[in-house]
Amino acid sequence: MQAFYADQFVLPLPEGHRFPMAKYAMLRERLLGEPGIRLAPAPAASDGELALAHEPRYVTAVAEGSLGPAEQREIGFPWSPAMAERARRSVGATIAAARAALREGVAANLAGGTHHAYAHKGSGYCVFNDVAVAARLMQAETFRRERRPLRVAVIDLDVHQGNGTAAIFRGDDSVFTLSLHGARNFPFRKEASDLDVELEDGTTDEPYLAALEQALEALWAPHGPQAPGLAFYLAGADPHENDRLGRLKLTAEGMAERDRRVLQACRERGVPVALSMAGGYGKDLARMVDVQFRTLQLAQQSWAAWQRQGWWTGQGSTAA
Structure with missing residues (x-):
C-alpha cells in the first residue's frame, strides 16, 4: 500500500503551541520497514489544483504571505514559507493517495484531513481542504480519461465536524458528505453535511460503533446498486479516550474496529479508499501514534485483500 508524507516541512511554531507537529515524523518512523x-x-499541489476547491484570492494570499492577522488567527498558525509549502504538500499527499487508491484499492496520506478549511479561508489548523x-481533481481526471462522472463519498470520522468540507460540497449531488462527530466540540457553528451524526461527550465503543453502522447504511442507501467510485476516509485519532480535545471515550480496540468496519464496507462494495490521518491531540503522543499506526496496518490489510480479489484492476467493481 502506498502512503505519502510531508513531515520534513515543519512549521516554526511559538513555544507552547498546542498543535502536536511532532506526531507526523513519529508516525512515519513507526512505518519504516x-x-x-x-x-x-x-x-506539492499546484495553484490550479488548489483553485478547484478554493478561491484564487485565498490561494494567492497563502502563497504570497498576504493573509491578514484575523485570517492567520483563525487558521491557528502564523504564516511562513514553510507553512505555505506544508499546506501544499498536505493536499498533494491526498491527491497522490487518491490516484493510488483508484489504481490499487487503498492508499493513505500520513497527514491531511484538513476539513475545517473553506473555499475562501482556513480555520482550525487547516489551511487548504485536501479532500475537497x-x-x-479526481472527478475531472476521471471524466477526461473515461468520459464518465465520478461520484465521491467523504467518510469523516474525525471527532470534529467537517464544516469546511460540508460547505464546499453543499448542494452537490456528486459528493456525499458524512460526518460523525462530537456534538459539543469544535466547530461550535456547524455546517450541514449530507449526513451529520452528533455524539455526546463520553461516548464509548458500543454506542459509537452502533451509530457508525447506521451512518454507513444511510451512506450507501441513496446510491442504490451502484456505489460511489471513490471514498475519502478521514480516520481521525481524536475520538480516542486519551485525546486532549476529543471528549469521547473510545478504546484502542474500539478505534481499530471503527477502521475495520469502514474499510470492509468499502471493499465489499468495490469502493476505493484514500485515507487521511486527520486529527489527533493525544495527551501521550506515543499512544496516539499507536492508534494511527494500527489504522494504517488495517488499511494495508484491506489493500492486500483488494489485490487478492483483483478489484484493483477495475474489472471487479461496478462503482461509478
Missing part, C-alpha cells in the same frame, strides 16, 4: 507499506514524499481539492 513495515511490511506492505511503501512510503513516498508528497508532491483531491475529490474535484
Whole structure:
C-alpha cells in the first residue's frame, strides 16, 4: 500500500503551541520497514489544483504571505514559507493517495484531513481542504480519461465536524458528505453535511460503533446498486479516550474496529479508499501514534485483500 508524507516541512511554531507537529515524523518512523507499506514524499499541489476547491484570492494570499492577522488567527498558525509549502504538500499527499487508491484499492496520506478549511479561508489548523481539492481533481481526471462522472463519498470520522468540507460540497449531488462527530466540540457553528451524526461527550465503543453502522447504511442507501467510485476516509485519532480535545471515550480496540468496519464496507462494495490521518491531540503522543499506526496496518490489510480479489484492476467493481 502506498502512503505519502510531508513531515520534513515543519512549521516554526511559538513555544507552547498546542498543535502536536511532532506526531507526523513519529508516525512515519513507526512505518519504516513495515511490511506492505511503501512510503513516498508528497508532491506539492499546484495553484490550479488548489483553485478547484478554493478561491484564487485565498490561494494567492497563502502563497504570497498576504493573509491578514484575523485570517492567520483563525487558521491557528502564523504564516511562513514553510507553512505555505506544508499546506501544499498536505493536499498533494491526498491527491497522490487518491490516484493510488483508484489504481490499487487503498492508499493513505500520513497527514491531511484538513476539513475545517473553506473555499475562501482556513480555520482550525487547516489551511487548504485536501479532500475537497483531491475529490474535484479526481472527478475531472476521471471524466477526461473515461468520459464518465465520478461520484465521491467523504467518510469523516474525525471527532470534529467537517464544516469546511460540508460547505464546499453543499448542494452537490456528486459528493456525499458524512460526518460523525462530537456534538459539543469544535466547530461550535456547524455546517450541514449530507449526513451529520452528533455524539455526546463520553461516548464509548458500543454506542459509537452502533451509530457508525447506521451512518454507513444511510451512506450507501441513496446510491442504490451502484456505489460511489471513490471514498475519502478521514480516520481521525481524536475520538480516542486519551485525546486532549476529543471528549469521547473510545478504546484502542474500539478505534481499530471503527477502521475495520469502514474499510470492509468499502471493499465489499468495490469502493476505493484514500485515507487521511486527520486529527489527533493525544495527551501521550506515543499512544496516539499507536492508534494511527494500527489504522494504517488495517488499511494495508484491506489493500492486500483488494489485490487478492483483483478489484484493483477495475474489472471487479461496478462503482461509478
